[in-house]
Amino acid sequence: MNALLEVRSLRAGYGAVQVLHGFDMRVNEGEVAVILGANGAGKTTTMRAISGMIQRKGSIVFDGEPITRTPPHEIVRMGIAQVPQGRGTFTDLSVADNLRAGAYVHKGIHIESDMREWYDVFPRLSERREQKAGSLSGGEQQMLAIARALMSKPRLLLCDEPSLGLAPIITQELFAILQRLNTENGLTILVVEQNANLAVKIAHSVFVLETGSIVASGTADEIANDDAVRKAYLGY
Amino acid sequence: MGQLLQYILNGLAKGSIYSLIALGLVVIYRGTGHLNFAQGEMALFATFGAWWIHDHGVPLLFAITLAAALAFVGGGVIEFGLIRPAGKKSPFAVVVVTIGLFQALNSLSGLLFQGAGTGLPFGTLFPNKPNDFFRLPGDAIWRYENVGVLASVLAITGILFALFQKTKVGLAMRMVANNPDSAKLSGVSTTRILMLSWGISALIGAIGGALVAGINTNVNLATMFGVFLLASAAATLGGLDSPLGAVVGGLSLGVVESLVSNYPKDWWASSYVGADTSVAVAFLIILVVLLVRPAGLFGSSRVERV
Numbered sequence: 001m002n003a004l005l006e007v008r009s010l011r012a013g014y015g016a017v018q019v020l021h022g023f024d025m026r027v028n029e030g031e032v033a034v035i036l037g038a039n040g041a042g043k044t045t046t047m048r049a050i051s052g053m054i055q056r057k058g059s060i061v062f063d064g065e066p067i068t069r070t071p072p073h074e075i076v077r078m079g080i081a082q083v084p085q086g087r088g089t090f091t092d093l094s095v096a097d098n099l100r101a102g103a104y105v106h107k108g109i110h111i112e113s114d115m116r117e118w119y120d121v122f123p124r125l126s127e128r129r130e131q132k133a134g135s136l137s138g139g140e141q142q143m144l145a146i147a148r149a150l151m152s153k154p155r156l157l158l159c160d161e162p163s164l165g166l167a168p169i170i171t172q173e174l175f176a177i178l179q180r181l182n183t184e185n186g187l188t189i190l191v192v193e194q195n196a197n198l199a200v201k202i203a204h205s206v207f208v209l210e211t212g213s214i215v216a217s218g219t220a221d222e223i224a225n226d227d228a229v230r231k232a233y234l235g236y
Numbered sequence: 237m238g239q240l241l242q243y244i245l246n247g248l249a250k251g252s253i254y255s256l257i258a259l260g261l262v263v264i265y266r267g268t269g270h271l272n273f274a275q276g277e278m279a280l281f282a283t284f285g286a287w288w289i290h291d292h293g294v295p296l297l298f299a300i301t302l303a304a305a306l307a308f309v310g311g312g313v314i315e316f317g318l319i320r321p322a323g324k325k326s327p328f329a330v331v332v333v334t335i336g337l338f339q340a341l342n343s344l345s346g347l348l349f350q351g352a353g354t355g356l357p358f359g360t361l362f363p364n365k366p367n368d369f370f371r372l373p374g375d376a377i378w379r380y381e382n383v384g385v386l387a388s389v390l391a392i393t394g395i396l397f398a399l400f401q402k403t404k405v406g407l408a409m410r411m412v413a414n415n416p417d418s419a420k421l422s423g424v425s426t427t428r429i430l431m432l433s434w435g436i437s438a439l440i441g442a443i444g445g446a447l448v449a450g451i452n453t454n455v456n457l458a459t460m461f462g463v464f465l466l467a468s469a470a471a472t473l474g475g476l477d478s479p480l481g482a483v484v485g486g487l488s489l490g491v492v493e494s495l496v497s498n499y500p501k502d503w504w505a506s507s508y509v510g511a512d513t514s515v516a517v518a519f520l521i522i523l524v525v526l527l528v529r530p531a532g533l534f535g536s537s538r539v540e541r542v
Contacts, residue, residue, distance in 0.1 A: 051421060053417065053420065053421070071420075071425075072420040072421055073420055073422075073423045073424055073425045073426075074423075076421060076422060076423040077423055081421070082421050084417060084418065084421060088415065088417065088418040088421065089415070089418070090410070090411055090414045090415050090418060090419075091414060091415070092410070092413075092414045092536055093410060093411070093414060097407065097410070100407060101407060101411050101418075101419075101422050102422055104404070104407070104408065104411070104422045104423045104424055105422070105423035108404075148418075148422070149421075152422065152423065
C-alpha cells in the first residue's frame with residue numbers, strides 16, 4: 001500500500017527535555033491508524049511534531065514531500081489537518097466563523113457549499129451556527145473542532161484524544177463519524193487515544209507508544225491478540 | 237441645558253482622540269496580549285514626520301497620509317525587529333522594550349526636529365476660523381473641527397470593524413487573538429498577522445497624533461503624554477480586547493473629564509474640583525467600573541463551558 005505519512009527516527013521535545021527518542025512510523029493512504037499510550041508517553045508530542053507545532057529532528061515525509069522543516073501554516077496547505085487536544089475551537093468566534101477559519105487556506109467560492117456539507121454531517125452545529133463556539137457543550141465543541149479541520153480539505157486528519165472529557169455515548173457517536181469519514185470519504189486518519197477499545201475497533205493499524213518509543217505495532221488484529229498489549233491497554 | 241450640551245460636545249472632541257489612541261492599543265493587545273507603552277510616542281514621531289513632510293511643501297492632507305503609510309511600515313518593522321525577539325525571551329521583556337521605545341522615540345524626535353521641545357506649528361485638516369461652527373439649541377456651538385475629528389474617528393472605527401468582521405485578513409486577526417495555536421493549525425502565519433497588527437496600530441496612532449496636533453495647532457515633545465495616559469485608561473475601561481470598548485471608553489472618558497472640570501466651577505464659583513482634578517475623577521470612575529466588571533465594559537471575560 002501507498003504510504004501517505006512516513007516518519008523515521010523522529011526525535012522531538014520541549015526545550016532541553018527530549019520526549020520522543022527516535023521511532024519510525026508509517027500510515028498508509030486510506031487507513032485509520034491509532035497511537036495508544038499512557039499519559040506522558042509522547043502521544044501529543046508526536047502529533048505536534050507531525051503538524052509542525054514544535055521543533056523536531058529525524059524525517060517526516062508526507063505524500064513524498066519532506067515536511068520536517070515546514071512551518072505549521074504551510075503543512076495545513078499540503079493537506080494535514082490537526083484537531084488539537086482539548087478541542088482547539090475559536091471560542092469567541094461563531095460556529096460559522098469557526099468553519100470559515102478552517103477553510104482559511106482555500107479561496108472563497110466553495111467555502112459556503114463545504115459548510116453546508118459539514119452541517120449535514122453535524123446537524124447540531126447547523127442549529128447553532130450563529131452561537132459562539134465557547135457556549136457549545138464539550139461534545140459539540142469536539143464536533144466543531146473536527147468540522148473545522150475538515151474545512152481545510154485534508155488528506156490526513158490528526159485527532160489528538162478526541163474522547164477527552166466526553167460522555168461515553170458522545171464518544172461512540174464521535175468514533176462512528178470518524179469511521180464514516182474514513183470509509184465513505186476515504187480520509188486517512190491518525191488518532192491518539194486513551195480509550196483504546198473504541199479506537200482499536202475502527203483502526204487498521206495500531207502503534208503502542210511508551211516513554212517516547214514505539215514498543216509494539218501491527219494491524220488492529222495483531223495488537224488485539226498480543227497478550228501483553230491487550231492486558232496493558234485494552235484491559236482484558 | 238445648552239451648557240450641558242456644550243460640555244458634552246467639548247468632551248466628545250477630546251474623547252474621540254482618546255478613542256483613536258485606545259483603538260491602536262487594542263489592536264495590538266488583541267493579537268499579543270501586550271500593552272504597547274510606546275503607542276503615544278510612535279504617534280508623536282509620525283506626527284513630527286507629517287510636520288516635516290508638510291514643511292517641505294507637501295499639502296497637509298497628503299503629508300499626514302504619507303506619514304501614516306510610513307508609520308504602518310514602521311510599526312511592522314518594530315514588531316519584527318524589537319518586539320518579536322523580546323517576546324521569545326519573556327512577556328516582561330516586551331514591556332521593557334516598549335517602555336524603552338517610548339523613551340527612545342521621544343528623544344529621537346527632540347534630536348531630529350529642531351524646536352520640537354517648545355513646539356512646531358501644526359495645521360488642521362478642518363475649517364477652524366472663529367466662526368466655523370454649527371449653532372445648536374441653547375446657545376451651544378459645535379465647531380466644524382470637532383465635528384470633523386469625531387467623524388474621522390467614527391469612520392476609522394467603521395473601517396476597522398469592517399476589516400475585522402468582513403475580510404479574510406480580519407478573520408485571521410480574530411483567529412490569532414482568540415487561539416494562536418489553532419490559528420497556525422488552520423494555515424494562518426501568525427507572525428505575519430502580528431506584524432500587520434503593529435502596522436495598523438501605528439497607522440491609527442499616526443492619524444490620532446495628527447488630529448491632536450491639529451486641535452492644539454502645535455506639536456511638541458509632551459503632546460502625547462496626557463493623551464496616552466487617558467487613552468490607556470479608556471482602553472482598560474472598554475475592555476482591552478474590544479475595539480468597540482475602546483471607542484465607547486474614550487468618548488465617555490472625554491465627556492466625564494469635561495463635565496467634571498466644568499460643573500463644580502459653575503456651581504461653587506471656585507475651582508476646588510476644577511480642571512486639575514478631572515483626570516483623578518475619571519480614574520476613580522474607571523476603578524469603580526473595573527471593580528464591578530474586571531474585564532472592562534466590553535471586554536471578553538473568557539467564561540467558557542468545557
